[in-house]
Amino acid sequence: MTEKGHSPVLPTQVLEFVGAGREGVYVDCTLGLAGHALAILERNPRSRLIGLDRDGRSLEIARERLKAHGKRVTLYHADFKCLPELEIPFKKVRGILVDLGISSFQLDSPERGFSHTHEGPLDMRMDLRSKTTAGKILHTYPEQKLADVFAKYGELAQTRRLAREIVHLRKLGRLESTSDLRILIERVYQWRPQKGRIHPAAKAFQALRIEVNQELEGLGAFIEDTVRLSAPGTRFVVISFHSLEDRIVKRAFHGLASPAEGAPLLAVLTKKPVMASDVEVAANSRARSAKLRAAERL
Ligand SMILES: C[S@@+](CC[C@H](N)C(=O)[O-])C[C@H]1O[C@@H](n2cnc3c(N)ncnc32)[C@H](O)[C@@H]1O
Incomplete structure (x- = not known):
């Protein structure tokens, strides 16, 4: 598939759950070819986006696609698990998106x-x-x-x-x-x-x-650390494609929403994971196993 053929999964649900209408900073932890990121930037012209990807090639394509948004965009070639070490203005962050796994662009590049x-x-x-x-x-x-x-x-x-x-x-x-x-x-x-x-x-x-890629390593700890750093009202949206991944996300959200001790830090917005419609799956087979979970920082 060409980079043009790449379509982000659950696009309307991501915009809704990340609360993209609100002015502020959004962090796309898994930028890919910036499908979701572009939609977030277009939803509110005063918003800013911080994008991360550990794949340098994808990041360069994303940079090109985001060029028109100029200074509204800051990109890092980094593993999102390093987010707490980057200069993120957590007080201004309204939404954090993690769309796990690999993109169609990566899957369809034979040399990878x-x-x-x-x-x-x-x-x-x-x-x-x-x-x-x-x-x-x-x-x-x-x-x-x-x-x-x-x-x-x-x-x-x-x-x-x-x-x-x-x-x-x-x-x-x-x-x-x-x-x-x-x-x-x-x-x-x-x-x-x-x-x-x-x-x-x-x-x-x-x-x-x-x-x-040690994809499951540290995922739960990343969610916990990032939630602790974030400001009240920050939305967290995580899309997973593997049952073990989804279990980690579910447990991390649950642990923060109903801690054994202390006040809850999160309100879970999705009782069950949100999945793609048949229409979306027919148009984009990658969406078949996507599970979206969302929560809001209290
Ligand atoms: C499913 S794609 C994201 C697609 C993107 N949402 C879009 O709309 O184009 C996942 C991307 O996340 C990147 N990725 C996966 N794990 C990562 C990690 N731990 N840190 C940073 N990037 C990661 C992959 O390289 C890939 O480009």
Whole structure:
């Protein structure tokens, strides 16, 4: 997909829950190609936006797309977990958005190695400055650790067998590309395309990507720290695409809304996660597994 083909998920719900009509500063922790960010800036011409992404390439495209908004925009090439260390005017921040995972732009760039449908290197790093690639994990993790990654983050069955086959192939020096891995997975799971079934390689690639980028690491602590730093009235909107991710968000919100001790810091605005309509899913398949949770700082 071209960068033009990228559409942000749950666009109207994001604007509503982040409270984009209010004048102030909005922080987009996962800027991507700035789909949500542009909509936020357009909603109130006096608002400002701080955008972060750990992917330098996406950030450059976003910078170009946001150019017309000039000084209203400040961008950082950073992991959002570093937000508390950046110069964020938390008193003026009205809304904080976290749209987790990867973008269609990243998924559809063969040289990044995120997709089993493209031939590419076993890379999968969101931040090209980091050292751990999918290849490094596949070539260095012990068999059991590989099996655990696929079971935990990919929710796959028979992961011991998959890990054993990976170790066998790497010893032969024949595990170098996304296609090598996809073909191995198709063999292990005796894959035959069937309507409604998810390709096991999609699950295995997702698992590897989560491990490469340590996507779940520190997510709960990030939410807690940021909520504590924020001012009353600040809206938090988090969109997740994986059940473990959603569970972390749900627990963090719940812990802050109903603490064992002390006053609550958050009011949860979404009793159940908000999901995309059938119409949106038909137009943007990435929206299928999106779950949005929102809360407001008390
Ligand atoms: C789903 S996309 C966001 C799409 C964006 N909302 C839009 O409308 O274009 C997720 C983006 O977040 C970035 N990302 C994921 N985890 C991150 C992290 N921990 N810190 C900073 N950026 C992150 C990815 O590189 C990717 O560009």
